[in-house]
Amino acid sequence: MASQFNLALIPERAQKYFEANPKVLVIEDDKIMGQMVTEILDDVGFEVKTATNGKVALELLKQHRIDFIVLDILLPEMDGFEIATILRENPETHDIPIMIVSAWADGNNRQRARETLDIHHFLPKPFTEDELLFGILTLLVDSSRKGNQAQV
């Protein structure tokens, strides 16, 4: 399934989000899924770090400036909701945009993400390459709007 995603087709005002080479942390325990997401994001110029569990992810966040996070829900030891809660409670990480990517995208999980963690970007598995990239573009545009509103 070749990606139809073409940076030139993104509205000009949104292209800057991709051209800025954002740094992304992918937290995913399925190694093949993690590699695939890394490859897709690397191809469009993102700098990608990966973690297969929450402990590694929190350590990476201490060491690197991360622009946004792609987060699975079902993870060993600490699940995605627990990780997101820790991130939201830490002043250093509370405003990092998060997109949840999960096969368990039922209404309860979406509601829990939205209402308790203020996470509004939820991509159900399985997804296409284009859905992943457009999901991330939306996340970056929305978080930029939020940032602008906070500055006003």
Place this chain on the structure above:
Amino acid sequence: MINQKQIYITIEWQEQGPMENSGHRLWREDRKVYTHLNYPDRLECHNPECEDGGFEIGDRVAALLDSNKLSEQNSLICINAMPKEGRKRCMHTIIYSISCVLPFQRERPQSLTPNKNSG
């Protein structure tokens, strides 16, 4: 005849593939019972465009047997999500549930009902 020393492993899974305009199609739903001696390394991928694909469930079963847990739910993407050169990427995904019944628990299997609400 039931072998009292065997661990029985039930794997239930749903295979899904993405569709062009969001959403996904359910390709297959299955449930099989194995033992700790004959569980599969890989479940077959049913995407007709996927060559030699599959879902590496064996590693997940082995990890579960090594842990103190008796059940797990999670998802796996087809190994051809990272295809060999020149092949198409396959985005088929399974959501699965693995439940183990240990010999001493066989009389009370209801205690192993997976908790579908977890995460």
